[in-house]
Amino acid sequence: MKIGLPRALLYYNYYPLWHAFFEELGCQVVTSSTTSKSTLDRGVMNCVDDACLPIKLFHGHVVDLIGRADAVFIPRLVSICPGEYICPKFIGLPEMIKSSIKGLPELLVLNYNAHRNHKDVHKPYIELGKIIGVKPSKVMLALQKATEKQQAYEMLLRKGQTPLDILKGRKYSKKEECKGIIGLIGHPYLLYDEFISMGIISKLRNRGYDVLVPENIEQSQIEMACSQMPKKLFWSYGKKLLGSGLTMLEEKKVVGIVFLSSFGCGIDAFIVELLQRYNHRQYRIPSALITVDEHSGQAGFDTRLEAFIDMVEWRDEREGYVPPYGTSIFGY
Amino acid sequence: MKVTFPHMGQVYLAIKGLLDDLGIEVVVPPPITEKTLEIGTKLSPEMACLPLKINIGNYVESIQKGADTIIIAGSCGPCRFGYYGVVQKEILKDLGYDVNMIIFDPPNSDYGVFIDKIKKLAGKNSWISVAQAFKRASAIVKEADEMLDIALKKRAREINKGDVDSRLNCFEQEVLSRHGNDEILETIRKYKEILSQVEEKSDVLPLKIGLVGEIYTLIEPYVNLNVEKKLGYLGVEVYRSITLYEWVKLHLSLDVKYRMRHKRILRKAAPYLSLCVGGHAWQTIANTIYYSECGVDGVIQIMPFGCMPEIVAESILPRVYQDYGTPVMTLVVDEMTGEAGYFTRLEAFVDLLEQKRRGRVDGYKEGLFGN
Numbered sequence: 001m002k003i004g005l006p007r008a009l010l011y012y013n014y015y016p017l018w019h020a021f022f023e024e025l026g027c028q029v030v031t032s033s034t035t036s037k038s039t040l041d042r043g044v045m046n047c048v049d050d051a052c053l054p055i056k057l058f059h060g061h062v063v064d065l066i067g068r069a070d071a072v073f074i075p076r077l078v079s080i081c082p083g084e085y086i087c088p089k090f091i092g093l094p095e096m097i098k099s100s101i102k103g104l105p106e107l108l109v110l111n112y113n114a115h116r117n118h119k120d121v122h123k124p125y126i127e128l129g130k131i132i133g134v135k136p137s138k139v140m141l142a143l144q145k146a147t148e149k150q151q152a153y154e155m156l157l158r159k160g161q162t163p164l165d166i167l168k169g170r171k172y173s174k175k176e177e178c179k180g181i182i183g184l185i186g187h188p189y190l191l192y193d194e195f196i197s198m199g200i201i202s203k204l205r206n207r208g209y210d211v212l213v214p215e216n217i218e219q220s221q222i223e224m225a226c227s228q229m230p231k232k233l234f235w236s237y238g239k240k241l242l243g244s245g246l247t248m249l250e251e252k253k254v255v256g257i258v259f260l261s262s263f264g265c266g267i268d269a270f271i272v273e274l275l276q277r278y279n280h281r282q283y284r285i286p287s288a289l290i291t292v293d294e295h296s297g298q299a300g301f302d303t304r305l306e307a308f309i310d311m312v313e314w315r316d317e318r319e320g321y322v323p324p325y326g327t328s329i330f331g332y
Numbered sequence: 333m334k335v336t337f338p339h340m341g342q343v344y345l346a347i348k349g350l351l352d353d354l355g356i357e358v359v360v361p362p363p364i365t366e367k368t369l370e371i372g373t374k375l376s377p378e379m380a381c382l383p384l385k386i387n388i389g390n391y392v393e394s395i396q397k398g399a400d401t402i403i404i405a406g407s408c409g410p411c412r413f414g415y416y417g418v419v420q421k422e423i424l425k426d427l428g429y430d431v432n433m434i435i436f437d438p439p440n441s442d443y444g445v446f447i448d449k450i451k452k453l454a455g456k457n458s459w460i461s462v463a464q465a466f467k468r469a470s471a472i473v474k475e476a477d478e479m480l481d482i483a484l485k486k487r488a489r490e491i492n493k494g495d496v497d498s499r500l501n502c503f504e505q506e507v508l509s510r511h512g513n514d515e516i517l518e519t520i521r522k523y524k525e526i527l528s529q530v531e532e533k534s535d536v537l538p539l540k541i542g543l544v545g546e547i548y549t550l551i552e553p554y555v556n557l558n559v560e561k562k563l564g565y566l567g568v569e570v571y572r573s574i575t576l577y578e579w580v581k582l583h584l585s586l587d588v589k590y591r592m593r594h595k596r597i598l599r600k601a602a603p604y605l606s607l608c609v610g611g612h613a614w615q616t617i618a619n620t621i622y623y624s625e626c627g628v629d630g631v632i633q634i635m636p637f638g639c640m641p642e643i644v645a646e647s648i649l650p651r652v653y654q655d656y657g658t659p660v661m662t663l664v665v666d667e668m669t670g671e672a673g674y675f676t677r678l679e680a681f682v683d684l685l686e687q688k689r690r691g692r693v694d695g696y697k698e699g700l701f702g703n
Contacts, residue, residue: 048643048646048647050637050638050643050646050664051643051647055643077541078607083408084409085409085410086410087410087640088411088609088610088611088613088640088641088644089609089640089644089645091410091607091608091609091644092605092609092613092641092645092647092648095604095605095644095647095648096644096647096648098651099604099647099648099651100647100651118522125356140679168612216545220611229418230418230421231406231415231417231435231437232408233411234408234409234414234415234462235410236409249379253345262377263379264638264639265379266379266381266638266639267380267412268379269377269378269380269412269638270377270380270412270415270419272377272616273380273419273422273423274375274418275423276424277423277426281426
């Protein structure tokens with residue numbers, strides 16, 4: 001059985017787990033091709049206009065798999081942590097796909113929900129196994145092996161690799177003469193999709209900076225940073241972005257922070273707002289928000305990134321000429 | 333302590349009555365206008381949803397009138413409404429408004445915190461008087477909704493166009509000078525009586541349209557550009573799927589019978605969506621089916637731009653239409669929405685429904701959706 005894995009949304013978080021799991025079950029895994037203009041166009045064609053870029057892109061990747069796989073794997077991650085959610089659109093994803101795309105192959109939906117109960121996390125996988133026709137004992141074995149792979153992957157991430165480095169199989173080692181570290185904050189499905197992020201990681205590295213991404217930050221640090229919030233943040237990935245941003249600011253390791261967001265992302269609208277306000281009040285480190293959507297152009301993107309790097313560099317060289325600590329004549 | 337709160341349709345009647353009865357000074361925010369929206373849009377994050385922006389406008393206008401405490405409801409996700417309080421407080425703080433914000437989150441496990449918040453608000457009042465005030469306030473919500481329902485029925489049938497709304501305008505003027513639950517309730521009852529005396533045509537059979545969608549945009553007339561009024565003038569009888577009283581019954585009371593009914597309706601959505609995705613997306617699907625079964629002519633979904641749960645519902649609704657055949661139109665509102673274009677779409681939709689009723693339209697299938 002050929003199982004299609006769309007290279008979008010949480011693929012970059014969980015692909016070692018999902019790849020290994022299906023391969024252990026004796027299935028062949030087909031990943032959709034890397035994002036291109038046509039993937040995005042097909043996504044936009046097959047999705048409601050109001051959805052955000054990553055959801056449209058996911059639709060595009062599913063369309064890409066039609067005819068190439070016997071079944072398409074669609075994760076419905078309601079919650080990955082007790083008391084938390086991911087995003088309403090992630091919860092309704094299988095339904096959105098079913099309603100919007102015609103001529104779909106069979107859908108393998110993983111109904112993962114740890115909102116109340118974190119102990120039965122293997123159950124949805126056993127249900128998946130049932131659909132494929134594999135015994136629960138064999139599924140458990142496969143899940144165990146896959147989890148080991150996932151843990152090894154997460155270990156590499158903590159050591160400073162980005163998912164892109166690992167996916168491409170090139171180990172990145174820190175430069176000797178690095179000009180500084182730039183914190184890059186954004187959802188994995190934006191940052192590590194080189195078409196969407198327009199290769200922002202390699203662009204920053206080519207300018208002589210090291211990049212720190214949320215995946216590099218320890219979960220315990222994220223929890224600690226977010227525990228200061230007046231109310232528990234109930235979006236797991238929103239928490240990750242805010243927590244890693246606050247950790248980067250707190251440790252004063254970064255010379256600047258770039259926030260990559262997609263147009264229409266409801267969670268980023270709040271998280272970016274909070275992070276910018278905290279940064280402005282307390283830390284005053286140069287920051288930039290770059291929003292991408294299906295109309296974004298390379299040139300405008302590069303200009304903004306270059307302007308940001310100039311700001312970071314000039315701040316050291318010619319402090320007298322440039323508003324040094326973020327305060328401009330425009331007040332905010 | 334001068335307490336204020338954000339506007340949401342008729343909710344101000346109940347909150348004013350409640351706080352009046354508890355002896356708390358209350359600042360009712362000025363009615364939402366262009367200016368409110370302008371303040372909110374300027375100060376809020378660009379990509380935030382419309383209700384947050386209007387709320388901010390309400391707060392600022394109330395603070396300028398002397399309010400120092402804001403009460404709002406909360407939730408625990410995944411809809412963004414759950415984090416409104418925190419973000420709004422940060423915005424107000426950066427503006428230099430040091431107001432006290434009391435957020436009433438649903439008490440999932442921590443009843444202590446919830447009770448503390450009520451105590452903070454209630455002050456010296458005894459628990460019994462607090463409970464009585466709540467009870468009377470929920471009566472206000474109930475009767476105010478009944479009053480609106482009468483208006484919806486009458487508007488589609490009134491002989492002199494504008495009769496209903498001129499009376500409703502008088503009501504809004506009059507009720508602001510009333511104090512306490514009892515006086516407000518009395519005014520509502522008086523106007524229910526006045527409204528039901530509006531003369532109506534006897535021979536009309538109005539089109540029926542059900543409204544579904546996001547709760548705030550459904551309940552607050554400024555935000556949905558008075559969709560009920562506009563449809564009423566087009567001779568349409570409007571049914572509202574979500575009202576304040578139903579929200580109160582579902583979340584604040586122990587009305588088991590109503591809950592069962594609610595569940596039964598939700599179950600209808602099972603083939604399309606069988607779990608809560610936050611907000612009222614599930615209800616949107618279920619109510620669309622319910623309305624189709626009840627024989628309404630059309631359904632209109634209203635949501636603010638970028639509303640995460642309703643986008644899920646929006647993408648599922650075409651399938652419901654294919655199976656049930658009741659036309660559905662989605663209207664998205666935000667601070668850029670223009671009234672003329674909006675009205676044109678409503679008119680066109682009502683036209684289509686009229687044609688359909690007369691059996692004239694063939695092959696317009698798929699035509700009501702953007703994709």
